[in-house]
Amino acid sequence: MDVVVPDQVVGDKRVITLGGTTLELLYLGRNHSNSTLVMRLPKEKIIFTVDWIPVQGVQFRGMADTYIPDIEDGLKKVIAMDWETLIPGHPGPGGKQTGTKDNARDELAYLQDLSAAVKQEVAQGKSYDEAIKDISLPKYSSWPNYKNFLPMNIERYYDYWNRGI
Secondary structure, rough: OOOOOOOOOOOEEEEEEEOOOOEEEEEEOOOOOOOOOOEEEEOOEEEEEEOOOOOOOOOOOOOOOOOOOHHHHHHHHHHHHHEEEEEEEOOOOOHHEEEEEHHHHHHHHHHHHHHHHHHHHHOOOOOHHHHHHHHOOOOHHHOOOHHHHHHHHHHHHHHHHOOOO
């Protein structure tokens, strides 16, 4: 199998029109990575982006390549855009293939709630283990992988609030 090497670069925005369909490739800044794009079909009011806006889901494991707080800024930009349907790249609960702007709002709220809770623990001089033991976000407890990934999400935000990374 041949690997095609990219030969074009997307700055902040690239528009492709083919067969009467317009697709926008948007770089909204660092979020899940420093190169994640949002693809938007403006007429159809659809966006597609992978890994950072799950449908009712906590962030994956320890958010190893996620930029904090940039991911929250990116979510605000996505929410401000004109769209109705999200294709998230990974299915949500029950195999749900699409989401809505409310899912993006919920993800932003989750990250903000998580950030505030961890910031408070760090300010009180708590350890990783104490923060993990103390923090529960029951509003999100029905989300898939809440029990498995919340402790790792807490550790990622702990590193940000404790060491700035």
